[in-house]
Amino acid sequence: FSMCTDWGLRDTYIPLIVPAIAAPAVFFFMIQYMKSSLPIDIIEAARIDGSGEFRTFNTIVLPMLKPALAVQAIFSFVASWNNYFLPALIIDTSTKKTMPIMIAQLRSADFLKFDMGQVYMFIFIAIIPVIIVYFCLSKFIIAGVSLGGVKE
Template sequence: MADKSKLYESVDSSESRKALIKLIVVKTLCYLFLIFLTFMSFFFFYLLFINTTRSNNQLQDGGLVLIPSDSFFENLHNLFTSFRGEFNAVIGLKNSLIVALGSSLLTCYFSALTAYGIWAYDFKLKKAAEIFILAIMMIPSQLSSVGFYQIAIKYGFRNKLWLLIIPSIAAPATFFYMIQYLRSTVSKELIEASRMDGSNEFMTFNRIVLPIMKPALAVQFIFSFVGSWNNLYMPSLLLSNKDKKTLPIMINALSSTSWGSKDLGCIYMAIFLSIIPVVIVYIFLSRFIIKGVTAGSVKG
């Protein structure tokens, strides 16, 4: 308020009027720039949505159309029933959901558990353990993929979904976030109080610490879920069975150079179906997620 009134008072002098005009111009340019970038971010998804509403015939004709048509449900229906391609929506959704849910739940619980173990107790290897986890955080996942793939083949573990789920128990980055959260928000007196009140150590973790860590768990759950949901590299190596493929593998298989023979409406719908769960989650939790991005970045 104070700023504004000052602004009006000083409008009289030509100098400040100049400054004001300059500010307005700059502001307008900024908004134009922002709107342009927003357009860029959304335009392709908008096109995707439009194309899911158009029939194969309309799509095969080509051309840029910006108005939705009426074949959305037809495409959806066709995708689930008659679409003969690499994309099996029911199986893909199911497998993706199993892997993403399973691995993000394990990541959250065990990262919190490990972080709590290092934070709450004093033991000889405490510091060494933390430094080790920090160090392995930077190792690219590809380094293990060759050996992992080989072992999976050797022991007949290909096409087992649990093989994608179990390793997420050891998630260094999530661990790091959790231990920072513990350090900044939970008081050790709380743990001691719980001990005095009669809990054993696991009870203290499950009943006192986990509920307090809910915000951190939620953020990490979302990131881990999205990461797993979108992951192509490891699943594509391990899952070759038709009934075990996840959505990204199916999407990868869809890509082709000749589209003429395919039901394009269904393919657009398949893409739409793969991204829509995450978009819906994002619409509801965006504020939360963006906070998580910043919090996760304040490393070191």
């Protein structure tokens, strides 16, 4: 919070997005996935054939990492989308409030007589982007599972 204030990032979406991309769990998962499913022999063969590091990464490694990238994109998106604590601290403008904050404000507007129908409808609307992201990225996960099931 103090870093965001010092860097002038309060009331912006940047501190909500960047930490989710560079989370330690993402790096740990990607390294473990590379160790388990990325054969070093393929990379060495590309080096022997004269491929540079950048081309090897883009044409060989990156397509093999698509399932892991899709999983991490889904997890990071859902975690950022459902985050309540950090946006409640950083976002001050009412037009920039995130969905969890809006749902909490709608529910606690009048504790004795709030309309649960509005709350449930807002929750339904909040779930739609998560479902869309999952359906868009699930084809990469399925392709990775089917690719991993092929034995030599």
